[in-house]
Amino acid sequence: MTPSLSPVICFDLGGSFIKMGVMSDKNVLTLLDQQPIPAQDWRAFCVRVSAMIARHAAEFAADSPVAISTAGIVSPLTGEMFASNIPAFHQRRLAAELGEVLQRKVIVHNDADCFALAEAEAGAGKGHKVVLGAILGSGVGGGLVSDGRLVMGQNGLTGEWGHGPITLTEVDIDGARVPIPRLACPCGQRGCLDTYGGARGMENLHRTLHGESLSSKAIVTGWQQQQARAQQTIQAWLQLVSEPLAYTINITGASCVAVGGGLASVTPLIAALNDAVQRCILRRTPYALVVPGAFAHQGGMTGAALLARRALAPAVRGL
Structure with a gap:
């Protein structure tokens, strides 16, 4: 398995739930878990995400990246989040700060953007x-x-x-x-x-x-x-x-x-x-x-994983 095709840990963050999945080296997405999101508390949010990753550690590698699809806007300049419905990470640099907690590479994108990419790559817009x-x-x-x-x-x-x-x-x-x-x-x-x-x-x-x-x-x-x-x-x-x-x-x-x-x-x-x-x-x-769309339920995680693959291996095409 090449590093660019290692499993990607995927999260979809909404105002009510955290959904977790894994995209395999063959680009197959499997839903693993769903938990209520601690939407008001950054520390509790980090604990919840860390526990979910630990619970399913057998599904991916120790250095597998984390790809997040979330409600809200991500500043392309600073990485700061604008997510007023999820105060836990509103105005935080979610990718950088969560990456420090998890000790993994974390990539964060807006959920609608992730959905659009999934549809363009492998869905109704292919x-x-x-x-x-x-x-x-x-x-x-x-x-x-x-x-x-x-x-x-x-x-x-x-x-x-x-x-x-x-x-x-x-x-x-x-x-x-x-x-x-x-x-x-x-x-x-x-x-x-x-x-x-x-x-x-x-x-x-x-x-x-x-x-x-x-x-x-x-x-x-x-x-x-x-x-x-x-x-x-x-x-x-x-x-x-x-x-x-x-x-x-x-x-x-x-x-x-x-x-x-x-x-x-x-x-x-x-x-x-x-x-x-x-x-x-x-x-x-x-x-x-x-x-x-073809990805009504998992488009966010699918698109986030594809974006993570591109960010970590920009020379790889066809993902």
Whole structure:
């Protein structure tokens, strides 16, 4: 086994859980463990990660690197994390500081970026020149891959189509124009797509339109069952989401949009979104442009492991 193809220890860090896996020397990812994340306490977080690695030490080498996919933004200049929903490592240099604790090489990337790379390399975007990974989970996020390489922009931000004051102020529902208020976003701006576009956003939208609190699952189920209120909410949702996504496609030139997150599992919804996007872009494609990603559950860890391999052996191609 060459050093560049040694097993990679993979973690996916979210606001609720730490998921751990290992990518073998043959690029096969195996999920090993899942534990609650000590999201408030750096010391407890380090103890938890160390214990998980020790528990599964037989699965990898003593010098195997650690690849982390996480919510939040990683500064490309300093490695400092912006992860307001995980205070344990918010504003810490996670890779460097955790590496000192573990005595291993640690590489950290944003989870949407990791998902995008996994889809471009081995998923729905394989063979495409430009791939946009579009996250429709609890919120809206994204990552961009061009010619097989992750595009890293200013302050670690690229493909973040869910933020900025971009939402419509009215939508068409059954032929009537309905006003849509621009909501305050946790990012500090007002009118971000994130406030209406993800699962929590869909719930906000339904509440705004109907004064009724329903889960996104119940809304989507109602839409599929042709319930009137749910159908109106999805009509509005498709308009709100398709326009900024089409705009992003026009700017990036993406020939594939691989969708990840919980809403990606609803195939009819993603098909409807593709139809709505195709009506907005400058040139329709003869194939489905917006499609469910192939790595709905382990895309973050897969992409992180691929990035770790590249960082440790940049001359190796085809990983």
